[in-house]
Amino acid sequence: MIDFHCHLDLYPKAKEVYAESLRRNAFTWLVTTSPKAFRATSSVLGRHETVLISPGLHPEIVSERFEELDLLTAQIDDAIAVGEIGLDGSKRYAASYLKQKQVFSAAVKRCHDMGGRALSIHSRQAVPDVLELLRLFPDHGVPVLHWFTGTASELKTAIGQGCWFSIGPAAFISSAGKALARKLPRDRVLPESDGPFAQLDGRSVMPWDFDITVALLSDVWSLPFEEVRAQLLSNARMFVNKIGYTKLIKKLI
Template sequence: MDFHCHLDLYPNAREVYREACLRNTFTWLVTTSPKAFEATSRVLGASPKVLITPGLHPEVAQQKVGELDLLLEQMAGVKAVGEVGIDGSSRHRASFELQCSIFRAVVERSKSLGGRTLSIHSRQAVNEVLNELHCQPGYGTAVLHWFTGTATELRTADRMGCWFSVGPAMFTSGNGRAIAARLPRNRVVPESDGPFAKIDGKSVLPWSAERTAKCLADVWLVPLDEAQKLLADNSLRLLNLMEVC
């Protein structure tokens, strides 16, 4: 399974899509904008094994803010939304307030619809993301993608019941491995974040869950089969929460 993948953005997207349908029981294809969601849904088509969801990536907030109303409209017809969130890195500081207002609108809309599962980007903005979620109880389920926050922020996210999607590229740094070791083991699911996530210069592919299990087994100091079972059990529980299976 893969709970966060930009499958539509691989250079050979159709081929990767077909292969993911063969190899994975579930792939969550997150899009970067509402119009990208429409185009991807049209070009790649529907599959019971691939969930395509609308999003508005914080890195393109300035370029895509005009599509926010479309996203809020699309949310009525889906059970999950992504990629959304806030990016507090220096590269995107100029749009920070705009990002926050967009994410707030998404979370408010999620609550008004009875709850949605959100795949959330929170680079250098974990506190802001968690504050928005805290202000809207009933928003649904948060899946923090590639979490890079502090130990204190992780404890807060854990107390709030957030889930965490992690992929093999997270384990290429010491900080990533240290964070993964502290994640709540009952709320971790696999992701690839391909094609953006890379290892040795090569994009991680959507069928990387086995590699993620091996990485988690190493940092959790458990046998591989135990890590595999945890990921499998967690994945099924999250799918039930998402109501997409």
């Protein structure tokens, strides 16, 4: 099983979920919501080659954690991946939008300056600004737009800029989500859970729910389950190779 966007540290009984992920998953990308959370999670859960823990500063909490920006940019220096970062243009977070742009711009610039990183990016109602900031710092690395909900035009632009897309079961609940999933470039799609926040049938999506995503994509792409599964595993191998996490290649075969 594989999971390219998971808040594993925020599940109830996180240590148990972590242990189960080590048992079940060949790879789990654990995105954190703040630099201090990254530091604590790395210490409490420990490090394992199949779990990539990345520093981030979630746009939804920028207003409370803005002072951690310098810590984030420092942590990027020693990371191969960054996330969750990005912008949220919804009305609920409008008051912090300028600070969000400061944080995201600083993070992308640092990735650019350091020769590139993998980035797991939140872009709700802010896709044009996200893509513009990525364009301004072209050596940022490999961007993954997590749970993309932009327009068809924005999707086309994102594809043109080399973006990847992570998607999980909760993205298929709406008809609009299914329609967008149908248009994603099949060779740049990665599975995610976005647990514990993402819900399916009244429960949190788990890091090992990979095959649920495969089945849902199989339906919207009108392809056999095994073909979709093979495609996502191939994408995963290509992605971890691009970001230099090559010790995982054999585990993902």
